[in-house]
Amino acid sequence: MDPFRLKFGYIQTLDRFFRPRTLNAALKAMKAGALPTEGFAWTMNSLKPVLEEPWDFRAFDRILASKELDFGSAKILMELFERMTGHPDFETALYAAESINFIESHYAKKIHQASALADGWMLARLYLKMAVLNASRPSIRRYYGLEALKASRPEPRRPLKLQDLLLRLAAYRVLEQPDRALSLLNQAEKAGVAHPRLTLARAQLAFEAGRAGEVARLMNLARSQGASGRYRKLIDFWNTGEQR
Amino acid sequence: MKFHRRYRPGLEIFTILLLVWAVNLWFFKDPAYESWSGLPYFLVPALFAGFYGTFLSLWAAGASLLIVSLWFLPGGGTDVGRLVPGFLAGLTLTTLVLFLRSLFMDQTQRYRSRFRDLVGRNRRLEVENATLAVVAHTLETRIAKQRRSLRFLVNKLNALDRGNLPQALEEILEMVHIFIGAEKASFWRYEAAERSLVLTAFRGWEESDRGPTTQPADGTIPGWVCRNGQPFSLRMAVEQDHFSKLNPRHHLLTYPLRMGERIWGVLNVEAMPFVQYSLHAETMLEVILKLAEKSLKPIIERELRFRDQESNLRTGLPLATLLIRILGEELLRTGQRQGSLSLVVIEVANSEVLMDRAGAAAFQQTLARLATLLRNSAGPGTEVFHGREDHQLALYLTDRDTDGTALFALELLGKIQSQSWTCGTETVQLEILIGYDISRQGQDDPEKLLLNAERLIQLQRQ
Known part of the structure; x- marks a missing residue:
């Protein structure tokens, strides 16, 4: 049979088949034989972004109900819901407010669990996430930023671990305290803690201060320290203006 | 269980041969089944060949020969030569059974192998499915991936x-x-x-x-x-x-x-x-x-x-003077590209009644809302102006012929009538009159277009 007809024939006869709304439904329908493989491929490639208007509130419900709501998605949804609270339609604004509440409760529960386990590092990370989620509310952001610093306070006479340093640096960024971040980096340097990620953190501070020359120098340093993975592209960009 | 599996075939060989020998000894006055060429003894290996294969059939053959040889002890009185045909028959049958068994085992082996492959494939498909489900779920819910589409x-x-x-x-x-x-x-x-x-x-x-x-x-x-x-x-x-x-x-x-x-x-x-x-x-x-x-x-x-141009303070709409100026510019452009330009004027015929009931300010707000509907109906980038009268609005459309403009006017009328309007706090009915004129290839002047559109409205008033 003509391969063209096999594939594109599905589109021509779209109405004869079950029309799944979600990718998971398409996968289940395909496994059950209610949808050809072309149908699954078509659904996958035609996925409507949830942020596209008109909004599909059922899609928002599905995502919020998911056990593994990833932080990146939560952050984007928070931004959207904050904008939506200003919508002229009361129902839409109310939905947005409730959704914001839901996301905050989701993380508040995790904070409570981490507190009960006395897991300081996890607690600090969660506070930091809450600070980022409340980026548009300076007072709340500041509160969570300070809590993150409190929770990640290093134990006396214990050497600073890299992950603690990075967490505290992120908290200072959230609190918009670049001087304190720089001071922490200097302390780490004095204590002999050297790592490409710390150099990159220093480069980030220079970037935010508009010191392009210093950024380029620090990128070279990070490269010589062996920065790899996703940072390699960034380093190459600053060194050559191109990404390899 | 292991003991049972390991020693069972041996026990079976021994038991069956003992049985055959015991039957031979007590029931038949025919040492070594001489009249049958010793067949009962020589069939036992064939039996074991069918169930257990070559190795155990050899053991069974050895055991059979051992049992048979007991009949050849001094004083047994058995003629070995008479047992040869039976032996050969037993051997032939055993060989045949072994051959058939190997055919059967090959087929079984092939089925087993295929079954193993299918089970393996099934397992891999299950894993793929589970992975696909995870990927599908991730694609759906990972908004960060969706938003840069x-x-x-x-x-x-x-x-x-x-x-x-x-x-x-x-x-x-x-x-x-x-x-x-x-x-x-x-x-x-x-x-x-x-x-x-x-x-x-x-x-x-x-x-x-x-x-x-x-x-x-x-x-x-x-x-x-x-x-x-x-x-x-x-x-x-x-x-x-x-x-x-x-x-x-x-x-x-x-x-x-x-x-x-x-x-x-x-x-x-x-x-x-x-x-x-x-x-x-x-x-x-x-x-x-x-x-x-x-x-x-x-x-x-x-x-x-429109920057720094005069507009109505209440409605925010540009005045008719700007309409005339812009129409002039648009007519020039229309002429250059040999297109057409239609001017549509919309009048609220019962404006006096509405103003008496709700006041001029409320009426102007209603006009502003009407302007929004006109803008949405005419399409992106359309600007709505005040007409020469306060209770008139005007807009222009490009590249529509007479039928197109008439259809637009009719659809507009339908949209206005189907919507509910308020003036102040009251729900009111807007009586709308629409007039229009079309200029082809920019061959008219703006005042003439406006006059013709207003004339059409006047005709409807009568």
């Missing part, structure tokens, strides 16, 4: 020409936020004559970021970008000292926005995540602005026309 970009770009300039610029700033992660960004309009840049739109700014809404074009990065028509990226300050002197601190990416041959202004990105500052971000910004320029051009031109 091309489709999202296209829809945003298509939405640009539906609003006014501030709305369009905000949409672009949102796209910049979504596609390159810009946390703070702004548009500055270039005023070449005054050598300054005026803040036109911003996104992500906090209270502390708000400062003067103008900045000089000399000695600043945005000014340099406007004068040279070249984009600026912070990494350029590494290579050229000149930029370091211009204080690039709040200018991570500054790109010009062109309107035809001239530079309208700049888009400035003040803050973005360090890890996203990349060649991709630079390219993406260029793409967004290039694509947006086409939609922005008519909006900006319209804004330029």
Whole structure:
């Protein structure tokens, strides 16, 4: 049979088949034989972004109900819901407010669990996430930023671990305290803690201060320290203006 | 169990042969089954060949021969020669059974092998399915992956020409936020004559970021970008000292926005995540602005026309004097491209009654809402004006013939009648009269168009 007809024939006869709304439904329908493989491929490639208007509130419900709501998605949804609270339609604004509440409760529960386990590092990370989620509310952001610093306070006479340093640096960024971040980096340097990620953190501070020359120098340093993975592209960009 | 499996065949051989021998000994006066050529003994290996295969059939054969040989002990009286046919028959049968068994076992082996393969494949498919389900779920729920989709970009770009300039610029700033992660960004309009840049739109700014809404074009990065028509990226300050002197601190990416041959202004990105500052971000910004320029051009031109013009204070709509002027410009353009221009005038016939009941201010607000409906009906970029009378609105359409304009007028009437209107606090009915005229190839003047449209309305009044 003509391969063209096999594939594109599905589109021509779209109405004869079950029309799944979600990718998971398409996968289940395909496994059950209610949808050809072309149908699954078509659904996958035609996925409507949830942020596209008109909004599909059922899609928002599905995502919020998911056990593994990833932080990146939560952050984007928070931004959207904050904008939506200003919508002229009361129902839409109310939905947005409730959704914001839901996301905050989701993380508040995790904070409570981490507190009960006395897991300081996890607690600090969660506070930091809450600070980022409340980026548009300076007072709340500041509160969570300070809590993150409190929770990640290093134990006396214990050497600073890299992950603690990075967490505290992120908290200072959230609190918009670049001087304190720089001071922490200097302390780490004095204590002999050297790592490409710390150099990159220093480069980030220079970037935010508009010191392009210093950024380029620090990128070279990070490269010589062996920065790899996703940072390699960034380093190459600053060194050559191109990404390899 | 192991003991049972290991020693069972041996026990079976022994038991069966013992049984045959015992039967031979007590029931038959036929030592070694001589009259049958010893067949019962020589059939036992064939039996074991069928169930257990070559090895155990050899054991059974050995055991049979041992049992048979007991009959040849001194005083047994058995003729060995008479047992040979039986032996040969037993051997032949055993060989045949072994052959058939091996055929059967081969087939069984093939089925087993195929079954193993299928089970293995099934297992792999299950794993693939589970993985696919996870990927599908992730694709659906991972919004970060969805939001930078091309489709999202296209829809945003298509939405640009539906609003006014501030709305369009905000949409672009949102796209910049979504596609390159810009946390703070702004548009500055270039005023070449005054050598300054005026803040036109911003996104992500906090209270502390708000400062003067103008900045000089000399000695600043945005000014340099406007004068040279070249984009600026912070990494350029590494290579050229000149930029370091211009204080690039709040200018991570500054790109010009062109309107035809001239530079309208700049888009400035003040803050973005360090890890996203990349060649991709630079390219993406260029793409967004290039694509947006086409939609922005008519909006900006319209804004330029309407800037500083008189408009009705209550409705915010431009006055009829501006309508006449713009019609003149549009007719010239229509003439050049040999198109057509239609002027549509909408009159609220019961305006006096409405004004008496609710007041002039309330009526003007109703007119403003009516203007919104007209704008939405006529399509993106349509401007609605006041007519010569206060209770009239007017708009122009391009490249529609008489039928097209008449159809538009009819559809408009239907939309107005189907909607409920309020004037003040009362729900009212709007009595609408519509007049129109069409100019082909720009061959009329604006006053004539307006007069003809008003005449049509007058006819309807009678």
